[in-house]
Amino acid sequence: MIFASDLDRTLIYSHKFIKEDCSKEQVIDIERKTTDGKCNIISYMSKDTLEGLKKVDKQGYFIPVTTRSKAQYQRIEVFQDVIKPKYAITSNGGNIFVDGQIDEKWQKIVNLTLKSIPVGIDEAYDNFPHENTYQWLVSLKKVEGIFFYCVVEEALFKRSFLEGFRKYLESNGWRVHFHGRKIYFMPEPISKEHALKYIVDNYIGESSQLHTAGDSDMDISMAPISDVFHVPRHGEIFKNLDNYPENKHKYMVTENKGFHASEEIVEKVLGFIHRE
Numbered sequence: 315m316i317f318a319s320d321l322d323r324t325l326i327y328s329h330k331f332i333k334e335d336c337s338k339e340q341v342i343d344i345e346r347k348t349t350d351g352k353c354n355i356i357s358y359m360s361k362d363t364l365e366g367l368k369k370v371d372k373q374g375y376f377i378p379v380t381t382r383s384k385a386q387y388q389r390i391e392v393f394q395d396v397i398k399p400k401y402a403i404t405s406n407g408g409n410i411f412v413d414g415q416i417d418e419k420w421q422k423i424v425n426l427t428l429k430s431i432p433v434g435i436d437e438a439y440d441n442f443p444h445e446n447t448y449q450w451l452v453s454l455k456k457v458e459g460i461f462f463y464c465v466v467e468e469a470l471f472k473r474s475f476l477e478g479f480r481k482y483l484e485s486n487g488w489r490v491h492f493h494g495r496k497i498y499f500m501p502e503p504i505s506k507e508h509a510l511k512y513i514v515d516n517y518i519g520e521s522s523q524l525h526t527a528g529d530s531d532m533d534i535s536m537a538p539i540s541d542v543f544h545v546p547r548h549g550e551i552f553k554n555l556d557n558y559p560e561n562k563h564k565y566m567v568t569e570n571k572g573f574h575a576s577e578e579i580v581e582k583v584l585g586f587i588h589r590e
């Protein structure tokens with residue numbers, strides 16, 4: 315069994331998700347970040363989810379699949395010392411870790427792929443429309459020469475502000491993902507499912523059942539190659555499930571939201587492992 319899962323808002327959550335239904339005692343802090351000399355805890359995982367993931371990783375393959383950069387992924391402490399996944403996908407599929415080391419063959423494939431898109435990252439980034447952005451644009455950043463994203467002031471931002479830029483990108487080999495206060499500008503061929511398929515084809519083999527999970531439209535691309543795609547009862551995919559009818563028979567939606575959704579997903583995956 316392979317369980318390949320998105321991290322943020324699928325298996326791990328920020329402080330604002332700790333509410334009455336999930337007390338501080340039920341979670342552990344898994345990520346710290348130092349800003350202006352002050353160290354803050356920025357992500358949490360449910361203790362039950364962590365225990366379940368340990369079992370999944372022991373009895374099968376647990377593959378973290380994230381849009382985080384390599385460094386942001388490595389900041390998650392539990393995946394450095396408690397569970398050490400043999401394979402991990404970062405940068406939305408742009409990088410693969412095998413036993414903690416970057417897979418160089420995949421890196422070469424990605425570099426060649428990036429050269430084949432009509433507009434490269436520097437040109438795309440330089441064409442970001444900077445007129446009148448001072449009110450709503452918080453930051454604009456490139457990630458590892460693969461993609462870029464901006465953070466916006468949600469209350470002041472309207473999608474129409476970037477309509478022209480979106481059309482320009484989409485006709486030049488890019489996709490735009492609106493994800494709350496973050497908007498990702500992603501080269502079309504860079505996706506989580508391509509990296510996952512590479513790991514399955516080159517290392518694990520197709521005989522294993524493949525379960526995937528995710529909350530955002532950058533995760534749904536994993537559904538076509540999966541046996542089961544777990545959807546937490548919160549987030550973009552859940553809200554817009556009707557927009558993705560193609561793989562409806564594969565969706566397994568949780569009863570719970572937030573931390574409890576992550577516990578439920580891992581519990582279901584373990585149930586499937588025991589039935590295998």
Ligand SMILES: [Mg+2]
Pocket residue numbers: 320321322323324528529530
């Ligand atoms: Mg997510």
